[in-house]
Amino acid sequence: MAHPTYGFRTLKGQGSRLLRSEDDDWVSVQAREGLTGWKRGLLFTRHYSYQDDGANGAQHLYRYECLRLKGLDVLAVAYGKTNDEARSSLYEDLKRKGVMPLGEDQ
Numbered sequence: 001m002a003h004p005t006y007g008f009r010t011l012k013g014q015g016s017r018l019l020r021s022e023d024d025d026w027v028s029v030q031a032r033e034g035l036t037g038w039k040r041g042l043l044f045t046r047h048y049s050y051q052d053d054g055a056n057g058a059q060h061l062y063r064y065e066c067l068r069l070k071g072l073d074v075l076a077v078a079y080g081k082t083n084d085e086a087r088s089s090l091y092e093d094l095k096r097k098g099v100m101p102l103g104e105d106q
């Protein structure tokens with residue numbers, strides 16, 4: 001487990017983060033637990049998939065999800081062709097819902 005950074009603790013298993021590899025089909029998952037400020041008590045998961053023939057021509061697909069640990073309520077879900085695009089979309093949704101303060105950028 002990594003040291004906390006930016007108010008998060010990254011949770012992942014031992015070894016490679018790659019879950020499977022079958023004929024150019026890759027999948028990985030990362031979980032980050034919020035430890036400080038507005039992130040405390042929230043769990044952020046990132047799901048990644050590489051596909052030869054992705055939807056709308058996308059090869060790399062990212063999905064972010066934010067859960068409240070107490071009760072496991074889903075607060076927001078976002079998608080993107082890049083990690084940054086999906087994460088930015090998630091944060092914008094969390095700002096609209098009043099979970100993330102407007103002045104925050106991560």
